[in-house]
Amino acid sequence: MSVTEFLPLVLFVIVSTATPGGATTLATASSAHFGYRRSVPFMCGIAVGLATMAASAAAGLGSVILAFPSLQLAMKLIGSLYLLWLAWKMARSGPPHLHLSIAKPTSFPGAVWLVWHNPKGWAMALGAAASFASLADEPFHLALILGISFGAAAILSLSLWCAAGVLLSRLLRTDAQWHALNALLGALLVISIIPMWLEYAQPPISGSGHLG
Numbered sequence: 001m002s003v004t005e006f007l008p009l010v011l012f013v014i015v016s017t018a019t020p021g022g023a024t025t026l027a028t029a030s031s032a033h034f035g036y037r038r039s040v041p042f043m044c045g046i047a048v049g050l051a052t053m054a055a056s057a058a059a060g061l062g063s064v065i066l067a068f069p070s071l072q073l074a075m076k077l078i079g080s081l082y083l084l085w086l087a088w089k090m091a092r093s094g095p096p097h098l099h100l101s102i103a104k105p106t107s108f109p110g111a112v113w114l115v116w117h118n119p120k121g122w123a124m125a126l127g128a129a130a131s132f133a134s135l136a137d138e139p140f141h142l143a144l145i146l147g148i149s150f151g152a153a154a155i156l157s158l159s160l161w162c163a164a165g166v167l168l169s170r171l172l173r174t175d176a177q178w179h180a181l182n183a184l185l186g187a188l189l190v191i192s193i194i195p196m197w198l199e200y201a202q203p204p205i206s207g208s209g210h211l212g
Contacts, residue, residue: 009132009145013153016124017050018160022083022192023114027158029090029185030105031165032172038105039165043158045111050125051151053115055143057125079117080193091186093178120195125150 018024023046030039086106106114115121128146136142172178 005135009128009135009149010153012128012131013149014157016128017150017153017157020188020192022189023111023154024158024161025185025188025192026086026106026114027161028165028168029182031162032169032181033093033165034105035169036162036166039162041108042106042111043155043162045106045108046115046158047151047154048108049112049115050121050154051147052112053121054125054128054150055147057122058129058143058146059139075117075119076197079114080197082113082117083189083193087186087189090189091183093182 027039027043027046030042125146128150129142132146133142135145168181172181
């Protein structure tokens with residue numbers, strides 16, 4: 001199989017993971033407050049969550065989840081409440097030095113949960129599995145290809161968003177600037193929840209979507 005046959009998949013995973021959403025907003029906020037190194041567990045959790053989601057979708061789990069509307073609704077409710085809680089904490093926070101004793105980055109398990117709770121993400125992964133099924137001759141091989149592709153793309157994309165957060169932390173000088181940034185990031189995180197509910201009645205299965 002030639003390299004050119006994988007190019008559509010490469011473009012798909014890059015666009016899916018780099019597009020602004022809940023995960024990218026949290027990555028930017030995490031690195032702005034805690035630095036790049038302390039945000040690595042969060043990035044790895046998102047990458048592992050997305051990789052295992054894509055692999056599971058290729059193996060058939062995604063179609064099972066999407067077949068039960070009540071399960072999707074429960075996942076949306078719990079996940080949305082968690083994201084709203086994170087947005088509230090983010091919007092209320094100030095400069096990093098004001099909260100060093102109590103604040104901490106989102107953990108590795110928390111980041112995995114952020115990915116796995118999202119039915120829209122499952123629909124995207126299932127669409128990817130259907131769209132790129134021709135790249136492998138059996139589900140296991142397809143799961144391996146999608147898992148590695150999504151995981152690697154997520155690490156690359158979130159690293160760039162974290163770098164942007166580090167840059168912001170060096171530009172902000174006053175408490176008012178930090179409060180404005182945190183309020184903006186909190187609002188963006190809330191906005192990222194809206195598409196999940198707009199598409200509740202008919203979740204996408206065509207393979208389009210984004211991370212978060």
